[in-house]
Amino acid sequence: MSINIMGASGRGETEQWDVAPLPQVMIEPLVRTALLEDLGRAGDLTTNAIVPANHRGRTALVARQPGVVAGMDVARLAFQLVDPEIRVDIRKPDGSRIRPGDVIAMVEGNSRAMLMAERTALNFLCHMSGIASSTAAVVDAIGDARARVVCTRKTMPGLRIVQKYAVRVGGGSNHRFGLDDAVLIKDNHVAIAGGVAQAVRRARAGVGHLVKIELEVDTLEQLDEALELKVDAILLDNMSVEAMAEAVRRVDGRAVTEASGRITPQTAPAVAKTGVDLISIGWLTHSVGVLDIGLDHAPS
Template sequence: MTLAPLPRLMIEPAIRTALLEDLGLAGDITSAAVIPADHRSSLVMAARQPGVIAGLDAAELAFQLVDPAISVVRHLSDGAAVRAGDVIATITGPSRALLTGERTALNFLGHLSGIATVTAQLVEAIRGTRASIACTRKTTPGLRSLEKYAVRAGGGMNHRFSLSDAVLIKDNHVAIAGSVSEAVRRAKAGVGHMVKIELEVDTLAQLREAMEIGVDAVLLDNMTPTELREAVAIVDRRAVTEASGGVTLETVAAIAASGVDLISAGWCTHSAPTLDIGLDYLS
């Protein structure tokens, strides 16, 4: 899969908001007091632990919004695997501006690289199966496009970007509608022919009912590997099968072995540990 960069128009508002939050009401008073205005520096951005890189565009933009005179030379690209000590980029420019943008740039790069790293670990754990790893809408408010990009950098796929992308009928929709069949019937009547319909099911009985009325995809929620194998047999390729719930690095291989098409995990975006990346003075 080609990793296409996000347009600057999409990511700039988030970067600006983060910089303004950090600058406060008086700007970087430390750098202004300690560093001469005409001083220039080169800094090296390096990984301090193994992982997968994502978010270089965000990091570079953080520096350049502080001062367009800052130059970023990338030695690696998003999606690249790194070892501890690997140099990711060299950043050169006015020293005050470099130090002002440092934390915001590293916050984005570390967070997004952490997401890419855990996604890559999940992808590697199911290599050789038919399943793909997908994220969810459990993202940081305001950062969804960036976090979902990081999932792609780690080799994963994206689920819905928003509520308007597709119909996903969940347990509360079914409870309010009265039944699986009624919820699906209403969905089919309420959306156009281009909109996919996915149904979350908790039991194999609900799955059989769904297959009778017909849906595009089924989300098999918190089922055991044994139940998942039976569910895959019931569906028999008539819909996309997605396993969700209880997905960890320890369980994902068994889930994939059931034959499902997708495995979705919310924690790869909402709970991924930040990848430790540092910015060190070179000259």
């Protein structure tokens, strides 16, 4: 995907989103598991055979594409779990807009350790930056519209916390983190319950008073029923832009409105103009491309 780093919002390449970093205790198990998967039973055979044990080096994390950086703390942890003495000097923190050739960070220390951690660090950094960049592309596309761009639960197993963090870094927001966050009544729930009213009634009886209830609707007729039931949020699933606009008019602020269904940076502006509160996009996490970043040897 092509990323416009000076989009409709007019944000510059150096602007950063104010997003709280993930605590190390949350990301360390992911990074440690990835390193162990890569090192296997014998470690890095290539590096151990070629690079002297005491050799020290200097490398640079360099952008190959324009986009938004996300995952620097994760990448740094990959290097430092292999060797705590490796120094990572971050030049472009998470949220920074970058261009090809930009140095994102300088890495210095034991050369063996750097090469052992290289692929794990880049796997996280490129993937998370790809998510942040794609999110930013949609956010830029809708400009000053009131809608917020949100991700879904369509995440890669085990990576949800870092993927949803990357969405926030790109200027988006998060939908549910899991099934225990809120109630989202979908078509299968309605079918098993025997109707929308029955499903909503059972949900209200089965959860606490602080839990929000969202109902998925496909038609304006279902929307009218949802409004009578006074749910907290309504998911407008795969509706046309015209139907969405009518739905927002009928809701008239009585519930949060969420648009969903194969929304792209090209179609998002029209969706945002309907006045919906949220635009949810699954591909931001389930099938987004990476942002190309490399680790280059930097002679002293």
